Ligand SMILES: [Zn+2]
């Protein structure tokens with residue numbers, strides 16, 4: 289009988305590919321609590337859904353994994369405006 293892996297932050301049971309933390313939010317909370325070290329914050333790209341890391345200072349503004357995705361998002365926004 290195997291142990292059920294649990295989130296290192298909120299103790300929720302982990303599923304499938306999740307490791308250590310149930311969500312990026314919990315991971316960030318745990319990372320943010322570390323007193324020192326390069327704290328990399330995990331973000332999810334709003335375009336392709338991939339997770340990527342940013343420094344805390346950049347994380348708060350970051351929405352996309354790359355300039356390419358940023359371009360896609362901006363292009364979509366522009367197109368939406370044109371449609372309206
Ligand atoms: Zn959690």
Ligand SMILES: [Zn+2]
Nearest residue numbers: 333336353357
């Ligand atoms: Zn992306």
